[in-house]
Amino acid sequence: MTASSPIDSASTLALARDTLAIEAQAISAMAARLDAGFVQAVQLALSCSGRLVVTGMGKSGHVGRKIAATLASTGTPAMFVHPAEASHGDLGMITHEDLVLAISNSGESEELTAILPLIKRMGVPLLAMTGKAGSSLGRHADVVLDTGVEKEACPHNLAPTASTTAQLAMGDAFAVALLSARGFRPDDFARSHPGGALGRKLLTLVSDVMRPAEQAPRVGLQASLSEMMREISAKGLGATAVVDADGLPVGIFTDGDLRRLIEGGTDLRAVSAGQVMHRAPRSIRPDALAVEAAELMEKHRINSLLVIDAQGGLCGALNSHDLMRAKVI
Template sequence: MNTRQDGDEFIQSGRRVIEIETAATHALLARIDKNFQNACEILMQCKGRVIITGMGKSGHIGNKIAATLASTGTPSFFVHPGEASHGDLGMITGEDVVIAISNSGKTEEIVNIVPLIKRKGAPLISMAGDNQSPLATQADVHLDISVKEEACPLGLAPTASTTATLVMGDAIAVALLEARGFTADDFALSHPGGSLGRRLLLLVENIMHSGDKIPLVAKAVTISDALLEMSSKGLGMTGIVDHNNKLIGVFTDGDLRRMLDQGLNTKTTSIEKVMTANPKTISPHILAVEALNMMDKSKITALMVVDKSGTPIGALNMHDLLRAGVM
């Protein structure tokens, strides 16, 4: 094995790969045609599951396509074609749709199970790089994923071809997602774990401070009393309520800094005179990520949570969102 000493060649090689794979992806635009439409229509009408199959690198890409379909509203799973010949073909029913992936269109393990798939009555969509291959010609719909060249200079390692296949799979998944009217809420139901699930499912009421932990004072109390409330609750603010317990204002650390510049007597001045009236508030049933967006947009670090009548029922700040994994 010969090694190269010029470090610039690494950069040149990397750029060449990206240029080749970009060209391969761009070539797919002309193939989003009637065949693509027919494939999507078959998938939309599927009453069962979408089964993806493929060998080697095509199998790895197929696994990802199946995962993307499943997470965007199209129930799907991957079946290894070798295992299919030894029992796993029983996973496929006539109500399913099969997407078979093979760059050559001649992969033996896939071609061997095509007649059995057809016998079950499951529609077959092929993704292959040879339009005249056995897989392409036997499929109900064929999607052309051929590439001019692989990024591998030896022309051996699947590179541009696997990228093109993945992009075609993504195009199908997103087209189906939009056709089904799949929403962020639908997406959240299949992604409950991790930061993504928290951002999509967590509500303000799930993380807000409530009950005795809400920083609140009456409008007639002094600034000193309000500061004691802020200090004891530790949210960097306090809400101010009227005699009907309706929120009329907030006082924050920022308000305190501005007040100190005015030289006011904190023991005799009422909090009502220095509070921020008509403050930003949020409903407990709003997504926590929307609370974050509101804080960012308004350049504030805390929010009071109120019910429909304007009564404070909770409070939260940026630290709460950070601890909850929303940020």
Template sequence: MNKFLADAPRALQLGRQVLDIEAAAVLALSQRLDDHFLQALDVILRCEGRVIVSGMGKSGHIARKIAATMSSTGTPAYFVHPGEASHGDLGMVAGSDVFIALSYSGESQELMTIVPIIKRQGAKLISMTGNPASSLARVADVHLNAAVDKEACPMGLAPTASTTASLALGDALAVALLDAKGFSAENFARSHPGGSLGRRLLTLVRDVMRSGSRMPLVQEGAMLSEALLEMSRKGVGMTAIVDAHGGVLGIFTDGDLRRTLEKKLDFSSTPVKSVMSAHPRCIGEESLAVEAVQLMEQYNISQMLVVNTQHQLVGALNMHDLLHAKVI
């Protein structure tokens, strides 16, 4: 325990109280969501320009996050500082844009200074405040009420529950817009190509699988000894059993080998077809690699065969391949 923390129980109690207050604020916001939310969505969906989000102080930090979330989910948006806007940056706002202004009091001087110019430009104005009777709320085309009963700060001064509520309301807008636009996981990956999200969402099975000479397979007439030799050569922990046309008939894995050893069979005279696992789970080569991970975890398996649309073997995959490709 930190020696400078004299009252640990009080600190825990206060931390829990803050979380409870902020959770209650978001829940109350959810329960009063109404047609104004739908109107805001309609305004943004009809927007032929871009979405500009603005706010001062803590509201400015929330505005930046809302703009970033919208941009990454299919709604081009950017943040404009209201102070800088009144000194030239307002030139970035066009009549085809939507301007979202955040101010809990609804009386932010910096915002109210630029609002008349925004309106004159013809841009639509959506305000997000904690006071529906405020100056900003009254002049907006659509007002979103982000009021909270109280701040989580013991003195009731620091923006805490109010900023959490505003952020949650911004996320609600972004997600509803995402859904309305049919924004997909593939679209999301395209805007996140450099990170693990992009890697997981863009990597296909064919990019990761073992193919050609690295693919373990034996023909349906092969003996068990031949299958074991193929497993050893390819090092995947399994081999596919295919027909004369490359169609998948079954799979023989390390687990099948353990069960076979208990039967004390003659490996040189036992057809692998008689001890294989028929109708194994396979995945298409054009499937996402992350889908292969999900299937392996769901069925508690560590290898999969990869097939084309004719159910012919085109590759093999195990969990190590997915780990190496950083899909997991």
């Protein structure tokens, strides 16, 4: 069949569904086989004072890199070492404080089996993830994680498909069990992902995104409406704090308040800030998470917040645009 030849839609979909069914069945069967060995593997990883070194050849190596990355981002220091490179010097990256996780479906990968005796001679504990517990890898291992599958999803039962899916799923189960045992929390995850959306939400503080005190709009209680509007326009927040004689915020006046006054027919020349402000304005501390500010704005349907320090003084202000610029919302 050439690349431009039409395909049979029904058979293509049937083959795809069969593939997914075979791989789902492989994972279900593997889950049913989990035993005390898995718990022992988790315990070995928890007691490891060094790093968890993952190794594997070919497709198992690709899976191993992903497992190492998942472990490292969820509280278990981990790295990937290529077994062929290990035979040419990279074995020196492994120390007696480490734990090795070797992955091979057959358990007989030549490059991998060549370094197993050296790993054991170093006294490094060895976890095996293999489909053949009686293989060379399985016999050398302290603990075997059984990732055997009945058949590959490949129609010829050749290409690693169900077996690599099983390895990947076992790696995820291992990582999740470890993060739970370590008490790994969302903020811990965020510290490993400071550039991601979760990192921004869980690490960004109000003080990181607020407008500083000198840029926070404020007027006195006796300020006229025109004075309030000049301050709002000058600072560009869409609102101004109203402060008492000691400089402590006692109210807030917004663009929306102005529209409501106009609609109500109020004599704008006769009012002062103290008469038209909203008392006890919504505020937040500078050490609060920026995402808390976003939640507060959404809950009360407001666009601006005053930032108040521990002494009750106005130390900044922010609005929804500040949070959007910081990609918190």
